[in-house]
Amino acid sequence: MKKALxxxxxCASFLSFQALAAPELIAKSTLDFGDFEKTANVEIxxxxxxxxxxxxxxxxxxxxADYFVINQVSEDTHKEVLIVSVTLYREFTTDNKKRFENxxx
Numbered sequence: 001m002k003k004a005l006x007x008x009x010x011c012a013s014f015l016s017f018q019a020l021a022a023p024e025l026i027a028k029s030t031l032d033f034g035d036f037e038k039t040a041n042v043e044i045x046x047x048x049x050x051x052x053x054x055x056x057x058x059x060x061x062x063x064x065a066d067y068f069v070i071n072q073v074s075e076d077t078h079k080e081v082l083i084v085s086v087t088l089y090r091e092f093t094t095d096n097k098k099r100f101e102n103x104x105x
Contacts, residue, residue: 022061
């Protein structure tokens, strides 16, 4: 009984983790090969010395999206600010694809 309960709790934790996962970076060309919906445009500002990808990942981690595309990177050298323009997307999947992905983990 304990093994079954442990297995159920482990599966539930994996499913809840995937639901709370931060959006991932994808190439803009990937959008042509799936069913994606644009959800928002976000402008993220940070220290000019920051790593662009890390800055964006921190800036979108709470967003309701599956993926993001970096559109533009600019900087204001007077203020020492890095500005990154990002578009967020949600992917729509079929029930068959979801079932297949759930089986794979």
